[in-house]
Amino acid sequence: MFTEKSVGQHVREFIVENFLFNQERTFTDDDSFLGEGIVDSTGVLQLVTFLEETYGITVEDEDLTPENMDSVNSVAAFLSRKMNSVAGSVPLDQKTVPGGQL
Amino acid sequence: MCGISGIVELRGARVDREQLTDMIATLGHRGPDAQEIYTANGTGLAHARLSIIDLEGGRQPMSSADGQLWITFNGEIFNYVELREELIQKGHKFATRSDTEVILHLYQEEGENCVQHLNGQWAFAIWDAVRQKLFISRDRLGVRPLFYTRTSHSFLFASEIKALIACGEVTAELDLHALDQIFTFWVTLPPRTAFKNIQQLLPGHSLVLKNGEVRTWEYWRPEYAPECDRTEDGEDRLTEELLALMRDATRIRLRSDVPVGAYLSGGLDSTFITALTKSLVGDKLRTFSVGFDDPEFDESAYQREASAFLHTQHSDVRCTRADIAHVFPDVIWHTEQPILRTAPAPLYMLAKLVRENGFKVVLTGEGADETMGGYDIFKEAKIRRFWGRKPESHVRPLLLKRLYPYMDGIQRQPVAYLKKFFHVAPEDLASPFFSHLPRWELTARLKMFLSETVRAETQSSNDLSELERSLPSTYGSWSGFNQAEYLETMYLLPGYILSSQGDRMAMAHSVEGRYPFLDHRVVEFAAKLPPRLKMKVLDQKHLLKRAAHGLIPRSIQWRFKQPYRAPDGKSFFSGTRNCAQDMLSAEHIKRDSIFNPGSVAALVAKFESGRAISVKDDMAFVGILSTQILLEQFVHRRGARSTTWKQGAVPALPAGGDPWKPQPHPVRTH
Numbered sequence: 220m221f222t223e224k225s226v227g228q229h230v231r232e233f234i235v236e237n238f239l240f241n242q243e244r245t246f247t248d249d250d251s252f253l254g255e256g257i258v259d260s261t262g263v264l265q266l267v268t269f270l271e272e273t274y275g276i277t278v279e280d281e282d283l284t285p286e287n288m289d290s291v292n293s294v295a296a297f298l299s300r301k302m303n304s305v306a307g308s309v310p311l312d313q314k315t316v317p318g319g320q321l
Numbered sequence: 322m323c324g325i326s327g328i329v330e331l332r333g334a335r336v337d338r339e340q341l342t343d344m345i346a347t348l349g350h351r352g353p354d355a356q357e358i359y360t361a362n363g364t365g366l367a368h369a370r371l372s373i374i375d376l377e378g379g380r381q382p383m384s385s386a387d388g389q390l391w392i393t394f395n396g397e398i399f400n401y402v403e404l405r406e407e408l409i410q411k412g413h414k415f416a417t418r419s420d421t422e423v424i425l426h427l428y429q430e431e432g433e434n435c436v437q438h439l440n441g442q443w444a445f446a447i448w449d450a451v452r453q454k455l456f457i458s459r460d461r462l463g464v465r466p467l468f469y470t471r472t473s474h475s476f477l478f479a480s481e482i483k484a485l486i487a488c489g490e491v492t493a494e495l496d497l498h499a500l501d502q503i504f505t506f507w508v509t510l511p512p513r514t515a516f517k518n519i520q521q522l523l524p525g526h527s528l529v530l531k532n533g534e535v536r537t538w539e540y541w542r543p544e545y546a547p548e549c550d551r552t553e554d555g556e557d558r559l560t561e562e563l564l565a566l567m568r569d570a571t572r573i574r575l576r577s578d579v580p581v582g583a584y585l586s587g588g589l590d591s592t593f594i595t596a597l598t599k600s601l602v603g604d605k606l607r608t609f610s611v612g613f614d615d616p617e618f619d620e621s622a623y624q625r626e627a628s629a630f631l632h633t634q635h636s637d638v639r640c641t642r643a644d645i646a647h648v649f650p651d652v653i654w655h656t657e658q659p660i661l662r663t664a665p666a667p668l669y670m671l672a673k674l675v676r677e678n679g680f681k682v683v684l685t686g687e688g689a690d691e692t693m694g695g696y697d698i699f700k701e702a703k704i705r706r707f708w709g710r711k712p713e714s715h716v717r718p719l720l721l722k723r724l725y726p727y728m729d730g731i732q733r734q735p736v737a738y739l740k741k742f743f744h745v746a747p748e749d750l751a752s753p754f755f756s757h758l759p760r761w762e763l764t765a766r767l768k769m770f771l772s773e774t775v776r777a778e779t780q781s782s783n784d785l786s787e788l789e790r791s792l793p794s795t796y797g798s799w800s801g802f803n804q805a806e807y808l809e810t811m812y813l814l815p816g817y818i819l820s821s822q823g824d825r826m827a828m829a830h831s832v833e834g835r836y837p838f839l840d841h842r843v844v845e846f847a848a849k850l851p852p853r854l855k856m857k858v859l860d861q862k863h864l865l866k867r868a869a870h871g872l873i874p875r876s877i878q879w880r881f882k883q884p885y886r887a888p889d890g891k892s893f894f895s896g897t898r899n900c901a902q903d904m905l906s907a908e909h910i911k912r913d914s915i916f917n918p919g920s921v922a923a924l925v926a927k928f929e930s931g932r933a934i935s936v937k938d939d940m941a942f943v944g945i946l947s948t949q950i951l952l953e954q955f956v957h958r959r960g961a962r963s964t965t966w967k968q969g970a971v972p973a974l975p976a977g978g979d980p981w982k983p984q985p986h987p988v989r990t991h
Binding site: 237241242253259261262263264265283284285289 | 730731733734735737738741742762763766769770917919920921922923924927932933935936937
């Protein structure tokens, strides 16, 4: 079943693979992606593409704020709100993602 | 235009002629028309010639009439006609019509101060037998290269590093601090080069070797004025002055005994130069350009428009992603340093096109961005500084959307993110490098790909402090705009633009570039201009656009600036096998231990997956690949170009000879 923690873990894996290139670097779930230099200027667009393709949501322009997209926890919380507000979308626990079933 | 090299034995031994011959043989691409050497006791000079002025009389190394001075010279002295006349009036007698002989006579007259009188692009060495000293000089802006090193018993210099390695006593070893600097500034901080124990002579510097001691000094640098300077002159008058200077800078750069063509990129600078050239040479002008299949980078429509407007005979070459991957190893063979962009590759193909059309000389628009306020980094800094003065403003950061209109990744970002990326910390406003901090911080993130070993070795280096120590004492009195121009002019221009994209790509195909915007009179004029006339509000190259008015199509005069770029990392994933598969294999990465194998594999996987790629990803990929190719060619193969990658020799000129004939041994010696 979908939980913020599992989504957070998946977002974290995406960040490590795509922006840290599998290097072991510690960052907390509240660390700022931009502030810590984890994600570069265009990285947020990659993150949005990942979220849309993986979770079948549409990220609106007004959603694109650091409050929604700048840490593991903020992304997970945003996704949770988004999923709860989207009627008829495929339940997250039935989606297959690169890391396996959530 | 040529290649030069030389040896001075420091303990009085005779020069090994074979060693000198091996050195100059590596520079055949710079001078395919003749290779000659001169040796006398402990000194040897060598020259590979590309004949452009005084085709018969300009052979080198050349001596003074009394045989006391010998010179080997790469470049052109554009005001040699006037200097020759002045010297004749002082009683000097000339045996040739060459600019080379003018340097010799001027040295006799003025000594080391002779360079102050030269208007041109040069790297030359004079052996002064009377004073038993070697005098070397490099032009003001660093158009022509000059490298040097020492062995246990000798001093060696050459136009390119590969010639130093060819002497057999110099080992190429990657300088990890140089790599660290490139992964911040895009260039090494001179005199550092990519290789340990090999230095470059700085632009605007001279060197003397005497009694085994090397002394270098600066004879010129651009000196910017406080903002109030020349504000008494009206914009109209300054526009006229700029136009007159540019006409003359172009006029003397057409002095040649072979035909001169022009690059036409479709932008303001090269179209302006082409227009000035056309007004001087008429309808016979040939122009050349490169176009891309990728519409994001292609400027063919503007190139055709400019050619039609100016009635030039135009030729172009199309560049695909696969082409870039195909020529890239050869490109690195010539850049002799890691690079972060593939942009030199299409220019390599363009120079080949020029050569195939029988041309040896082209005029280009290089230098305008640095001196006339053209680069986007100047606009970026202006907006950031404006915002930084009132950081709580919600309106000022909206201007960030005016940056980089050609970059979709930037344009699609909400302002909130642009604010995060271009943020201005209070301490940044006082930094001497304010304009460049976002670029350098972004580029420095490439260091995450370095291996633990390399990071441990380079972590103590403080490149910003080193750079700050090299700044002139007056730097702090200049406006932020002029400080930014200075950094571009003194570092990126010679360290990358004029070398990796300029001299090296053109000379790879025996083609000489000439740059009217880099006439020192133009640079000095521009340095005194008020910044508000270079960038009026956010209008880049404002005064230059006014000077070009009526001479070029209006659509080109007023189009937004699109910097020259090429497809980067994706070029190596277009379906054809190329150097990246070998050079970025786990085996190669582990062998050299420069980069982290796991991270490189993840980067390659990201490209292979087709996922969105960022600017940093592109720079990392090209930076890692070029470093690995450099290691392969210069360290593991000891300067021997890979035969499996070799793309072919320089093409022969179609009419009138000048065949490319590699000459491992000189045809004439003194």
